[in-house]
Ligand code: HEC
């Protein structure tokens with residue numbers, strides 16, 4: 001039953017002749033959310049402007065639907081980025097056309113065909129869950145910056161830097177995407193429409209829209225109201241609910257999570273405009289990759305720097321890490337290196353019962 005994002009609606013169940021009839025009394029939903037959901041769920045076609053030069057999917061739903069519309073995506077939905085890092089010696093350079101390597105492209109398009117041939121460095125990216133993303137959007141930049149420790153003044157080996165982006169000449173804090181490369185949810189609507197679906201949107205001057213492309217459909221292919229509706233729908237997605245187990249192992253697991261240092265990066269709550277947001281992230285960039293890692297670099301987010309991913313809803317979003325290389329939560333923990341190596345070692349040294357409890361806690365998020 002489609003009850004997504006209708007958390008506050010009255011739900012009435014009636015038993016009728018053995019069959020359960022569920023009646024959803026739909027309170028007035030913001031029409032922008034309804035229209036935004038339709039856009040998110042819609043399969044676009046060439047006649048709508050899909051693609052050209054390239055695209056990764058024909059709908060938002062194609063990659064964000066696990067376990068519900070707006071959720072995460074499976075391993076085969078990963079998108080790929082590419083560039084050149086001179087066989088690991090550096091410096092990293094972006095090839096013509098940017099880092100995005102499209103999975104799909106409309107027939108007869110040869111744009112950028114030569115660039116991937118010159119690449120020597122690739123990075124896979126998993127589609128993250130968007131549940132609760134409006135609450136993340138509501139966290140003031142100051143609450144993110146407050147946890148930075150770029151010079152490791154407390155000497156715990158963990159740094160954490162905010163992603164700084166220049167938008168219209170002003171520094172803003174990035175918070176969305178694996179490298180915190182996008183400042184606001186609305187900016188991501190523009191970015192995803194053009195980068196994943198190849199749909200043009202009106203240029204609002206912030207630098208995330210592409211207002212015209214090479215196909216024969218009139219630009220922009222979506223209007224500003226539609227982009228706003230898409231943002232409204234994503235902002236309406238409720239945060240993932242805790243499983244809510246009362247097993248004492250879960251509480252013990254949370255204690256272990258804090259004691260061994262997971263909570264230093266996966267900060268349990270940040271203060272949003274509407275109250276505390278229990279996301280289990282500091283929204284800062286950390287390098288938890290093994291030494292020598294080769295991947296995409298951007299100004300302010302070098303190779304190996306990734307935003308601490310929120311852990312709410314993690315029980316439903318396998319596989320894990322930016323590239324989906326960890327199939328299980330245990331594998332995800334063991335994949336931490338770099339700044340998190342001491343914390344990972346703490347985990348490995350804990351008695352089996354503590355490690356089990358930690359996993360029970362993560363499985364409750
Ligand atoms: C082909 C798969 C694919 C499609 C189609 C797709 N996405 Fe995504 N989405 C991703 C991936 C992969 C990421 C992570 C990108 C990164 O950080 O490099 C992502 C990230 C996001 C994020 C940021 C999430 C966060 O927590 O930081 C938002 C918001 C988003 N997508 C919205 C959309 C919307 C809206 C659409 C439709 C216009 C869409 N996506 C279509 C794969 C997809």
Ligand code: HEC
Nearest residue numbers: 261262265286306307308309320321322332339340343347
């Ligand atoms: C130094 C900061 C830091 C510490 C400490 C840390 N993490 Fe992480 N964690 C990260 C970053 C950054 C990533 C993303 C890395 C990537 O995508 O390659 C991550 C990824 C994860 C993921 C995968 C999330 C997803 O959506 O794919 C899980 C689960 C996780 N961490 C749990 C833990 C646990 C449990 C601990 C304690 C044992 C811990 N982390 C300690 C920074 C940290």
